[in-house]
Amino acid sequence: MSTISSALNGQNGGGYLEFERPLAKIEKQIEELEATQAATGRDMSDMIRTVRAELLAAKRRLYSELSAWETVQIARHPKRPLTPDYLRLMVRDFVELHGDKNFRDDKAIITGLGRIGPHKAMFIGHNKGKDTKERIENCFGMAHPEGYRKALLKMRLAEKFGLPIVCLIDTAGAYPGIGAEERGIAYAIAVNLMEMARLKVPVVCVVIGEGGSGGALGIGVGDRVAMFEHSYYSVISPEGCAAILWKSAEHAQTAAKALKFTSKELKRLKLIDDVIKEPLGGAHRDPAVTAASLEKYIVDSLKDLKRIRTDTLLKRRYKRLRDLGSFFTSDGAATAKAAAKTKPKVTVKKAPKVIETLSRREITINV
Helix, strand or coil: CCHHHHHHHCCCCCCCCHHHHHHHHHHHHHHHHHHHHHHHCCCCHHHHHHHHHHHHHHHHHHHCCCCHHHHHHHHCCCCCCCHHHHHHHHCEEEEEECCCCCCCCCCCEEEEEEEECCEEEEEEEECCCCCHHHHHHCHHHCCCHHHHHHHHHHHHHHHHCCCCEEEEEEECCCCCCHHHHHCCHHHHHHHHHHHHCCCCCCEEEEEEEEEEHHHHHCCCCCCEEEEECCCEEECCCHHHHHHHHCCCHHHHHHHHHHHCCEHHHHHHCCCCCEEECCCCCCHHHCHHHHHHHHHHHHHHHHHHHHCCCHHHHHHHHHHHHHHCCHHHHHHHHHHHHHHHHHCCCCCCCCCCHHHHHHHHHHHHHHC
């Protein structure tokens, strides 16, 4: 099976991703042993316990050495929890708010008020949809300009009432259709980037699945930016990168490795603040535990950020944005300064007078 068909199908018949097939075999073996024990009455608990221990060790080994492409597959898993799941599991008294007061209500982005822990907050997040019908209605979580305008409208409402903002990011990118371009998708995202940078309330952003391109950045500027362990955050999807560089999406695995977009890589590059652990095997293995981890991170972050004065909060947010990319420039700047001190002076000699005379003579002849 090609990498592309694997990504689109997401999983094989048993509900496992392509790289999880060895685990599927072990789990099938456990099921067979349990069925045999029930049918024959023989005590096979020791053997079952041994195989379960083998399965746990195999899982730990497999998920500790995931490649970038395998991380993408987990982030796109059909059973991975979505924004509505997290809102249901960790937010109380959630009231959804609709529309951008301009064009229409974009279902690819959910906005609403609710309570998390002791905090009242505005929640904004992408919604891919659960089934085929809902995914088509939501454009697979790829928002139009009106989606980002709706998000900004609700952010300003939260700012007016002094409520913190929580953004849950899960999109392959902004919607790339003609209608979105006609209504100013690039401008809508740019305005969100500017306005989010100067909101006078705490903003916490978490990538819960896919974090693709400007579609993710449109609700991704905050005081704290975190990622789930098996999510990715990138300027472009691996298929899109492969199509540009290698003229074929079949090179998606190579592109994924080159893009350095996993949580470990981005934490090392200081492009995100924190990595939130997932249950062994991914968030879809235990959504309740995953939601509890996310809730704890958001509650703790809001508690810390609420203690900071507004002017200090804005200065730190601005500094955080200005420091992005310092990994690549700080060493280079220091090296350049050192080189400037030791660099020998280079004298530029004037051209010989013979050449100057010859040039004048040629000009006279030509004239």
